[in-house]
Amino acid sequence: MxxxxxxxxxxxxxxxxxxxxxxxxxxxxxxxxxxxxxxxxxxxxxxxxxxxxxxxxxxxxxxxxxxxxxxxxxxxxxxxxxxxxxxxxxxxxxxxxxxxxxxxxxxxxxxxxxxxxxxxxxxxxxxxxxxxxxxxxxxxxxxxxxxxxxxxxxxxxxFYKDDDYIEALWESIRPHYEGTGAHLMMSYHGIPERQVKKSDPSHAHCLTTNKCCDTPHPAHATCYRHQCFATSYALMAKAGIHHDDVTISFQSRLLKDPWLKPYTDFEIERLAKEGVKKLRVICPAFITDCLETLEEIAMEGKEEFLEHGGEDFELIPCLNTxxxxxxxxxxxxxxxxxx
The missing domain is CATH 3.40.50.1400 (Rossmann fold)
Structure with a gap:
């Protein structure tokens, strides 16, 4: 063959x-x-x-x-x-x-x-x-x-929680983050909440409670939200990063329907106003840097962070090459x- x-x-x-x-x-x-x-x-x-x-x-x-x-x-x-x-x-x-x-x-x-x-x-x-x-x-x-x-x-x-993938992700992040003392934001591309519910084969689990993503269920095989959190938790465990030092958020909304929360732009503003001075952002939903990372985060996100009191902002590149x-x-x- x-x-x-x-x-x-x-x-x-x-x-x-x-x-x-x-x-x-x-x-x-x-x-x-x-x-x-x-x-x-x-x-x-x-x-x-x-x-x-x-x-x-x-x-x-x-x-x-x-x-x-x-x-x-x-x-x-x-x-x-x-x-x-x-x-x-x-x-x-x-x-x-x-x-x-x-x-x-x-x-x-x-x-x-x-x-x-x-x-x-x-x-x-x-x-x-x-x-x-x-x-x-x-x-x-x-x-x-x-x-x-x-x-x-x-x-x-x-492959959101594949051990070798998490290892590769951490190896790409480590030089930009380790030892900086920065807060780490994991910004995933957002999707409408209705799509999460549609992908739930039981139509009775996803987004029904605040803890749905942490409660084992067959729906997780096709649940984007659960898989994003799973990547974050696996990466934190791999790198030894405490949950208090990480913010998980979702970016890129379209139209007025509710999308997955919390929203990245809101969280960037909140962190800056609460006194976070150094912020590093990764976008694990993307393998390759693109408009959503290079313009929406590296440019618009940085401007927003600095405008509200932050001092040191960096987009950590995607896995790329x-x-x-x-x-x-x-x-x-x-x-x-x-x-």
Missing amino acids: AKGVILLNLGSPDSTDPKDVRTYLDEFLSDPRVLDINPIVRTIILKLFILPTRPKQSAEAYSKVWTGEGSPLIVTSYQQQELVKEKVDLPIYLAMRYGNPSTASIVSEMKKDGIDDLLIIPLYPHYAMSSYESAVVELMEQLDKHGMAKIKTTLVQP HPAWINWLAKRIETWQNA
């Missing part, structure tokens, strides 16, 4: 031109797993309220983080792909859920290469219908459309390859 590996990530506009940003946002927000509301209402909101104004605003934000080579997320993802290729003797493909390289184009490439045994690695540590699930569903639909529905597939499950992360990917692939 012809084995191959595909890495799946979110995606980015092709450029900072508002037209390209509009195309990207249209595809992204048309996804029923992202804006999971009545399709007619979704279309009205998207076409009449979001797309007429948001692309220009987002284009300005993207322009602040854009590199000479292009989107930070895309550039770094390609670097990850090349570094993994150096360690394993297999075809390594990279596809984005939205934008380019599109999942459809990469599936077409795999078909030409004769791949019939595929390892799927969504680059999301945590399960969420708007990220992990959406990327996997899109891949499966494209495999079907390209006549590859019957190939053998192996899917890497969310850290050797420990590349080794994690290579080890997963080699284990599958040799099974």
